[in-house]
Amino acid sequence: MSTVSTARTARRLAGEHPAWMLLRSAHAAAAVTLLGRHLAGGTRRLPETELVERLEDDIAELRRQGFTLPHSAGPQVSEWLRDGVLVRRPTVRADGGTGPEQLELSDGALAAITFVAGLTDPHPVATPTRLSIVLKTVRDVADAVEPDPESRLAALRAERARLDAEIDRVRRGAAAPLDPAGVAERVREVLALADGVPADLLRVRAALTSTDAELRRGLTESGPARDAFVDDVFRGVDHLAETPAGRNLTEFRAVLDAGEHDATAHVTRLLQAPGAAAELTPAEVAALRRLVADLRSATDDATGTLTALRRALQRAARSGDLPQEQALAGLLREAEATALELADEVPPHAPTRLTLKLGAVAPASPAGIRPHDPADDRPAPLVRPRAATTDAPTDLAALRALARSAEIDEDELRGNVNDVVARRGGATVGEVLRAHPATQGLASVVGLLSLAERHGRRDGGTEDITWSGARGSLRRARVPRHRFEEPVP
Template sequence: ALASEVPADFARVRAELEELNRDLRARILDDDGDRGDTLGDVFRGVDLIGDSDAGRSFTAFYDMILDPARSSQIDEWIDAVLQRPFAAQLTHDQKRRFRALLTEMETAGSEVHSTMTSLSRSLRHFVQSRHYEEHRRLQRLLRSAQQSAVAVATRRRPYDLLDLDLVRVGMSIESVAALRLHNPADNLVTEPVLTHDAGTVDLDELRRLVRESEIDMDELSDNVAATLRAHGRATIGDVLREYPATQGLASAVGLMVLATHHGHAIDGTEDIHWISGAGVSRRATIRRRLFDPAADEFTARPAFAPTGSST
């Protein structure tokens, strides 16, 4: 009967150590400043859990069952007890448990020792990391709220409606059965993939598509260079009168870019004209810009008739 009570005895010791840990933490929070007795002892490295009555009693007992000489003596006592006449009345299970008494005490004692060590380390970290200061602050706030509630209780009832909006914090809890599993087969392509044979490319059509999507700056630079060689000076309007815009508005925009980078603004405005892709005549009034005849962009151009030449 006594052997069967060993696990309960160790469980009771573990509960006492955990209760002591809670009591020490409560005393640390209630200590004033950083010089309270409990807090100061922990700062000085005192193991309040190990040095308590429960801690010292358990440590002495645990050291005894771990001592080789003592454990050997306990085994001899167990053998002597089982050789007495009354032991013949014990069942096989009772004898087995009695023989394993020392092993059970060592196992249970190891668990309690680990708990005591963990509690001591946790308490020391709680103090040295100064987490207790945040706990103290939280405790003061809670007590202040309770005191305020007591003061208000004489004037307002708990179920009275207040002109106050509170943000409720919560979470939605759903059953695992409500979750829908992802099926990779849903993303599989069931229809056969069509393969198209490679065809031939019309080079002229390809050039046409490129001209529709990009401004032909080379053609525009050639036009400007040719106009400068012919007249000595040129504005955007002059170039378009000599060489109409082959790309419509895109040609006009390209000339304005060239005039910005390789020319300078002069007084006055001028009208420029072009034909849109739909065949409609368009006109715009822009600030006059004079192309620089010495710009490398134009002097490096060969002296030949540009693509958009009117001659």
């Protein structure tokens, strides 16, 4: 890459990369400290309100010590969100669904905090332990790819001879030479390597989120590409898991699942080794104790993000309503903007003069409500059109009858009640049915009873009512007696 290209890339990163923007901000020293304290330790994610509350006290204390900071944490958190230092992540519930959003550090912000931590507490530039780890890794990789069978056999025989000598020494009861300082140094190397895992998984999650956004943009455009993607979803193809980031996460989780139990036992043995724990600081001992738990937590968070994105993408692809949903969201945003503009002119209690017709039957108990389950991503049955048997025009009367069968005609029932009340001065449900038969059968009866409960008066006792069923058969029921004494509005 040429000097000009490198400089242009650096200039672009300086203006958009969260790590660079955080380190060159006006409050970089305090920001790195505050974010590292609340989101880079044992707690990796917090609700926005809780994070603001925790920052308020720290900001006040730093201002008393001479730091120039905003008076409130809310605007500062908003600025970090705008710059990409903080990102919003939905909470993944145990059932796989998503809950309220929380804030966490972006991968760039975590890299900046780690960089500053390395400046304040630098690791030794070179140690024999680190060098031995590097050389051993190079040797293992070279042995694994050795094409010459004789050379590979020679390496395996040498390793077997070393293991045989170690087995013989243990059988003879000879104590293993223990170098507490060397063990502690190797533990520090492990902790240094493990410290970068959360940042790596954050980059994996950022890559998955970016891929998800690209796939969603493809859903909004009609064409062969979108049709092929929808077909893949119905065939069970997981595009997110097939990306490099998705495969990396799957393999990482498989390695952790296979070695988690053994790793926990190994950590216990290290902490119990004579003199080894004494060479470590209390912070290093604590980090070693929670090493496996931290790796599991970071992995579960990344896996939860992948699961939530996968399910949301499947629902969007199977519903086929993504463009309509985006259009509806745009209309809602426009309405919200208009409401904010009129907030200073229109009082909250001003009547809107708008009404919305609802069904005549209200659920009488929670059992009558069937809430929508967002986690139910099963596709709807495929609707297959049936070829017309004749070329006869559509029967408008049949369409009207079909529409009436799907909803109680409350306007008709209200007119029937008002007609009888105007002629008689009052009427019961039975008298209304005798004057105006139930054109919708049982639905008309239920609609009249609903109107009576809302606009009539309980008259005591019961009355018998009759109506014709769907096939013309006479139906009879005994219902509580209600009386309409005035027209129904």
